[in-house]
Amino acid sequence: MADWGKNKENITKFITSFNENRNVYSEEELAQKYEELKPSYVSKEEDILNQAPPTTKEKLTGFLSIFKPTQGYFITPILINLNIAIFILMAVRGVNIFLPDNESLISWGANFRPVTLEGEWWRLFTCCFLHIGIFHLLMNMYALLYIGLLLEPHLGKTRFLTTYLLTGIAASVTSLWWHDLTISAGASGAIFGMYGVFLAMLTTNLIEKSARKALLTSIAIFVGYNLLNGLKGGIDNAAHIGGLISGIIIGYSFVPSLKENENLKLKYTLIAILSAVILFTSTLVYKNITPYEFTKYDARMKEFVAWESMALEMFKMPEDTPNEKYLHEIKTRSLYYWNENIKLVKEVDILNLPSPVHERNKKLLKYCEFRVESCNLIYKAIEENTQNYRTQIEDINKQIETIINELTGNK
Numbered sequence: 001m002a003d004w005g006k007n008k009e010n011i012t013k014f015i016t017s018f019n020e021n022r023n024v025y026s027e028e029e030l031a032q033k034y035e036e037l038k039p040s041y042v043s044k045e046e047d048i049l050n051q052a053p054p055t056t057k058e059k060l061t062g063f064l065s066i067f068k069p070t071q072g073y074f075i076t077p078i079l080i081n082l083n084i085a086i087f088i089l090m091a092v093r094g095v096n097i098f099l100p101d102n103e104s105l106i107s108w109g110a111n112f113r114p115v116t117l118e119g120e121w122w123r124l125f126t127c128c129f130l131h132i133g134i135f136h137l138l139m140n141m142y143a144l145l146y147i148g149l150l151l152e153p154h155l156g157k158t159r160f161l162t163t164y165l166l167t168g169i170a171a172s173v174t175s176l177w178w179h180d181l182t183i184s185a186g187a188s189g190a191i192f193g194m195y196g197v198f199l200a201m202l203t204t205n206l207i208e209k210s211a212r213k214a215l216l217t218s219i220a221i222f223v224g225y226n227l228l229n230g231l232k233g234g235i236d237n238a239a240h241i242g243g244l245i246s247g248i249i250i251g252y253s254f255v256p257s258l259k260e261n262e263n264l265k266l267k268y269t270l271i272a273i274l275s276a277v278i279l280f281t282s283t284l285v286y287k288n289i290t291p292y293e294f295t296k297y298d299a300r301m302k303e304f305v306a307w308e309s310m311a312l313e314m315f316k317m318p319e320d321t322p323n324e325k326y327l328h329e330i331k332t333r334s335l336y337y338w339n340e341n342i343k344l345v346k347e348v349d350i351l352n353l354p355s356p357v358h359e360r361n362k363k364l365l366k367y368c369e370f371r372v373e374s375c376n377l378i379y380k381a382i383e384e385n386t387q388n389y390r391t392q393i394e395d396i397n398k399q400i401e402t403i404i405n406e407l408t409g410n411k
Helices: 006-020 027-040 061-068 077-091 100-107 123-129 134-178 189-200 209-229 239-258 264-288 294-316 322-350 355-384 392-409
Strands: none
Touching: 006 100, 006 239, 061 077, 077 123, 077 294, 123 134, 134 189, 134 239, 134 264, 189 209, 189 239, 239 264, 294 322, 294 355, 355 392
16 A cells, blocks of 8 residues: 555664664573563464455355445445345336336336436436346346455445445436437446446555556456447446446545545545535536427327327228218328328427437338328229229238338337
């Protein structure tokens, strides 16, 4: 650990004093003095200077010790227990333990831009304690256990817990800013924050030099691998990066108080300043993200569904329905409601919506246009009492079916 040159100064003083006094006593007198003082010496087995520093394995005496708070490992097991407890509670309430559905995750507090920006800011915090399946939970808890064993003894309880919460919120805000329609959940953003703190510390003299290089290499490889792995679909890399960067900033900010660990005023002042800065910045980002107009969009889509249902009623008419009635139904209801839906889709497409929704609107518009074309051909076929339009109608119906499958995800 850093000693600010005090050990070197003490050793120099000792050597000077030793040289000054080495001739004061004879060898016989020194031997006699040694025998007199020998009983008060600590045995070689008990001398802590002869003992290896405690390792991770020594801190954990068994599987259950992972979950038990102890000196230097207090907040980590509490966080692990809390994450597991919430997962168990979700499972008891019927949430799938392998692959929870989107509705369940949102109802339990996942971070989802359309609802988070509708005043549900607390999701930035709650999402840090939810997990998308048991494997997601186990991987994150292993990573938290590893970094907790390394980092908590250096930071202490207060700094460690503060870092976890602040980097978790920073990660959630980054995810909110980056993603349009991604449901974000998990402790990985906060965990990346803890790794960021440790990376920052490893570039200073706070960690013993002999351990610094090996730890820096292993932590850097872990972080790099997970960030590269996060380039695959289904992983919220924005949260990982947000947590990591905020963790590095916090890590460097803690350096002065870690060098003066007994200075409680400096310690708590830095914690307060960091908390204020990150919470203020997060609030600023949250307030400046323009919310999508999903409330208006959803209301209009309910109208779309109702009008679509009325437009399709022509296909429910009995087979013996007179042609005049068919023609009247097509002209006054089916064509009318399909054209109304075309207007509706064009109107909602000017709302502030994410790109995937605008793409969906294009398909809905094409769907309605095909329906209009189909109705017109059916009308002609009935009116002219001919089968000449049958092939065209079948081709259009195939295109309608293709769009329906794309919209419903049944490609």
